[in-house]
Amino acid sequence: MTVKKIQGKKIAILATDGFEQSELFEPRKALLEAGAEVEIVSLKSGSIKGWNETDWGDSIAVDKTLDEVKSSEYHALMLPGGLFNPDTLRTDQKAVNFVSGFFAEDEQKPVGAICHGPWLLAEAGVVNDRKVTSYPSIQTDLKNAGAKWVDEKVVVDQGLVTSRKPDDLDAFNRKLIEEICEGRHAA
């Protein structure tokens, strides 16, 4: 008997080719099981291809393109890692603006980012003075963007939930759902 903790909440997962497979599929599953509606938002329609640790992995269908959505339509955002995924997204102004929207004064909604996902936060300029973690390789980029970087399984700072790697997924999913449930920063 599952408690549907976040029924009625609509969550965007922003990703493109090269997302770390477990870091999209597992949070998506956890969010769905907790009762949320989840949409995969990407640069183009069709499907996007995951990266499974050491090689290309499984694909998933895109629900909406960035042209079709606004951050105001969602209660929260989730950013999976992988190397190619954020490296491509951060060069797209629509993707960066979509991320920024969740941090805007009139929105300030829960955002989860894991592994190399926080690169998009550095790109969007939203980590200044925020306590975050990430895959250790990008800690210098986050510190240089003004973040207070720490090496912890999961970090929560005013609705911003970050984790380091696939091993942290259980803690990450739990905290992300908790933040969405509290709706502390939901519009």
Add this chain to the structure above:
Amino acid sequence: MTVKKIQGKKIAILATDGFEQSELFEPRKALLEAGAEVEIVSLKSGSIKGWNETDWGDSIAVDKTLDEVKSSEYHALMLPGGLFNPDTLRTDQKAVNFVSGFFAEDEQKPVGAICHGPWLLAEAGVVNDRKVTSYPSIQTDLKNAGAKWVDEKVVVDQGLVTSRKPDDLDAFNRKLIEEICEGRHAA
């Protein structure tokens, strides 16, 4: 009849698995043809595997591990791109120290970095106030590290040669060899 412009010069290419194939093989070929001695320096002995645009590519043998070398043994350093390559290297303190060595006051030797290679320069903290280019996705990281980032085929700033992508390789190789030839900053 080739002019051996940089005969007697010893160049280190620092790389690991996931180096962008053309960005290691082509500069290496150009440096060898110009008369230089070139060594592949990496984290472990054996061979390292390239990335060929969209999938894993060819391997190359490692000549020396970081445990066996010092920056003072080389006249110049070349850093190829690829995503996994610099992402792995920047987490290794020996790799970062090796890069820093080429920028030390008593060395200041020519350094070439292309595509995502300049990430290692951000990690080593050696781009403050330096004019550089890179693959556009990491421009924010370089700017946040203090660099004056520009979108040009090749940029030379006091012996530091940077380029954006494989298409720039001809210009990159030419300028790198020119800087090594001038030995402006060679010890």
